[in-house]
Amino acid sequence: MGFLLECPNCGKRDVYEFRFGGEAHKRPRVNSSSEEWMKYVYMRENVAGVQQEWWFHRLGCHKWFLAIRDTRDNSVSI
């Protein structure tokens, strides 16, 4: 099912106006080990449930923002 996302500037809009930016995860420090960088670049939580994720309002105001979505049914809580 398609769903609506709430852009901080433009309000609720259809998900196809946005570009998905993947799950939110923390960038390691510059001097972190290559193992930590490998995990940052490749490994994903890929949660079947609620996750915080990046979205970009491609066909709107071009704002990058974080949203919280349940990946099982695409219900958005923020």
Place this chain on the structure above:
Amino acid sequence: MRALFRKEKMWQRHKLKPRYDVVVIGAGVHGLSIAYYLAKNHNITNVAVLDKVYLGGGNSGRNTAIIRANYMTVEGVHFYSESLKLYEELSKELNFNLLFSQIGHLSLAHTDSAVNGLWRRAEVNKALGVNSRVIWPDEIKRLVPALDTSDRPRYPVKAALYHAPGGVIRHDAVVWGYARGVERHGGEVHPRTEVITIDVKDHQVTGVRTDKGEVIRADCVVNATSGWCTTVSKMVGVDLPVVTHPLQACVTEPLKPFLDKVVVSANLHVYVYQTDRGELVMGSEIDPYSSYSQGSTLETLESIVAHALELFPGLRHVRVLRQWGGLCDMTPDYSPILGEVDGLKGFVLDVGWGTYGFKAGPVSGKRIAELIATKRTPDVIRPFRLSRFREDRLVSEKGAAAVSH
């Protein structure tokens, strides 16, 4: 005559035993073929294949059943062409008609850079003994008369990669055939048995617990799931470079036979073929966001149909009957993750199958079974080990697998 209408159950209902040599999680084409080749090639028959729903209820029943071997990397071509060869013999092997039709597979190019990509694939394929070559609009028109090869479309067809041995197979039959083969060789299939946790002791897998309550002991557990491969791997603390995206496909009402090739356009994000019943099966690119929802969207249907009409303008009055979604475990390099995991004995991965899992079922089953039986990773699957991400040795198939064909 009586034998013709015999009522032989293809698989039985079993009680779970307290101990197996190997437990396979996921009873799709991959899980079942692993169990089949374990029993047949290596005489390991104390095997249980568990699935949380019915047999083939995941992506083995949701894919669009296309088989091909015209990949881009040397590793990929070796791997998928072995699978194609196994598929060619599989009806005989399983004594079960899988309705394999090697009708031929066309990957269209609409831009100069896409044509260059086809050249590269054609040359890699030829060097490794896979029948595929670049053909031009006049020959494309002869093979697929209904295809619009004129200058009318926004992206006219410039060339195609013609892969004659490619085709389609009855995907449910592959699942059922393997399941029957597993049972005939002494293994067990357990549908509606969900694995809740996997027990580990001293870096060695010791068994699984299911929603039926019992503890099942096993020294070897195979993760052969799609859609849930991250969930299962998390049970033993193994991180995967996987993001799960839905992929949608649809099917139209039946038409008279007019299309006897699989037609794929990566530029237009669509692929089309006609089934033996006359329906057109059309599929799309993966959805633009990750999700575990198997629902379908109007936007994707519009995209599939609009692009299919660019290729086949004559279909504009045809009605779509069904649309569905399946879950694709996308990896960064569009290649699967196969084999053991560093630091954890007895846990074998057969995951990350993105949009190319069904066509690889037989080869991964055969080779994962060989890995379990001999404790040595076969050469053909070694490039797909999980540690390739740490070693920076990715096997990039994006150019040949990005549109799900």
